[in-house]
Amino acid sequence: MGVGTIWLLLTVAVGLQFIIQTQAIFGDSRIDGSTDGSTDGSTEGSTDVDETPLTPPPELAVELSFTLKHEFVPELDNRSSQEYMDLVNIVESECGDILREAFGCAFMECIARCFRPALVWIQTTQTQVVVTVVLKSSASADLIPTTSQVLQAVIDGANNTNSTILSGSVVVIATTLTTTPAPPTSTTTAVTPMAIPLSFTSRGETFTAGLMDSSSPVFMARDVLIVTSLEPVYNNTFPSFMSLNVTGFRNGSIINDLLMLFSAGNVPNITDIANVLINASSNITAFNISVSSITVNGTVVSVSSGVSHKISLITASFFVLLSWLLSSQH
Template sequence: MPSTQNQTTAIQTIPATEANTTTEPPAPVFHVGVVVFEPFDEDLKDEKSPKFKNLAQRITAVFDMLYKEAFGALFIRSYVIAFRVPLASRIRMNATEAEVGLEFNKTTPLVELPRNEDVQKTLAAAIDSHSNNTILNVPFSPGSVQVLRTPLPTTLPTTNSTETTIAPNSTTTPSSTVKPTTKIPPTVEATVTRKLTFRSLGETFTTDLLNPSSAAFKNRAALIKSNLEPLFQREFSTLRDFIVTSFSNGSIINNMDLKFSAAFLPTNIQIAEVLLKAASNVTAFNIDTASILVDDTPVSSGVSHNISLITALSMVLLSWLLSNQQ
């Protein structure tokens, strides 16, 4: 009888493969600033305080409703980042500025995210359309909506760029069938800058307004930008930048540069009309409508009226001449 041999089966242990530790990209978030007519309180600096939680809950309810309706599944949620005293607090002491984060789906390609102006207009238009600028019992300040930070790059990536890559250990030798790496550079947007000037009649000029590094210059520049930039953004979707450049004596003369996309450049009169309409609503500073200049050319309510009158008289004269020739 043959002897039975014990057969031992060897078990080979395969080392576990290290888990991939690739970090997912963060969700794209827009930071939006808006002023609400709620008295600022020191407790609003503490995100754990009841006052912070109450006001944050009311504001995010408005944001969630508006942006979910506007962008659907792309929009995830809103959350309050901070409350602070607005720059114009010395004019309106019962106001609070809220900085709110708008989180969008992390899988959304950059080219499919809303533009900055669309994010700004969604809230701004809703505020303007509601009675007393109040939405869900939150009283907003019209014209105060700003996009403070954006996940969008200065130039969005193009979808028609091509690239050919050869693996590091490939034995393939360069030949006519292998294309070299080719990248089509993104198109740089052409822009045009317009200089806008107006006088704040009755306001006192101080020499520190000549120094761009001074607190007085920075505070006034921020005040003008926060009040006027949203108005120009609402009127012109092609506005790319709004920079307060200098101040000079004569009550106070305010100078700023407005950068527009060359795809649509508003006329001098269209630019001035935004300021003319703002003159009766902006209370943080005075806008003398008779002093408005665009690229150092006078464009004011009086100038526009005079131009219209001259045009009308010319038409009457032309009509009279034509009738006499018949």
């Protein structure tokens, strides 16, 4: 093999190595998302391009939905409008401040995904937003919050008088976080929650297909109504009460399935839990509560049983008194 041939082969090898290294560095990424290898922004032949970045979902994230104290305008449907960008900045800034204060270095960012008008039967003119809360996967495991902790942090922050978020409207849409708190690193004893299922029927209300989908506006709206109506009642009655969440709805008028959390070791009995709902039913107008349909922890609580026992006791007392009066006359 001649010297010229060897030199030619070495030149080709070096050229191929350069191409391979360049491809490894830059890959197939394109600034404009085109598929023809160009970087001139050409999108020939494409229609209705979605401007949402095609990025994989974060490893640790919670997707929330909540309503803002902000009037919805048509410009919020346009991602390039000034109104859209201004509201994104407001939401991401406020949400970021709340979660940064709550979780420190474990928090990464808050991303406003989209805006839409809130449901008419909640608030006609206000704006609903979907937000993704991203946490640092590199953070220590004991610093990463659970889904419920993220939710509660946003609700607590929304209770601030200067907040644009309606605290009663905050719900979780999706999550990649655990629902179990990380093991404590100190000697402090963690509070262990006790879950108690609760269900009741809203007679006279119509079940729709949207109530089977937890991400639908109808489901989320009813979820907000029930939680915001019942949580304060139970919170004021039982010191051990922690939270109340809607787990689903079923057909049969509308059967509402809930899950209540109490501090373990101080859980009220099923009768006391049911009685709170019974007593509150006359004051709640947002939805119907059929007091004869209440089930607590799998047990149907009979409303009439307590009354019938009282009547039986009164009746027995009457006959004892009558018997005594009759005997005293002889």
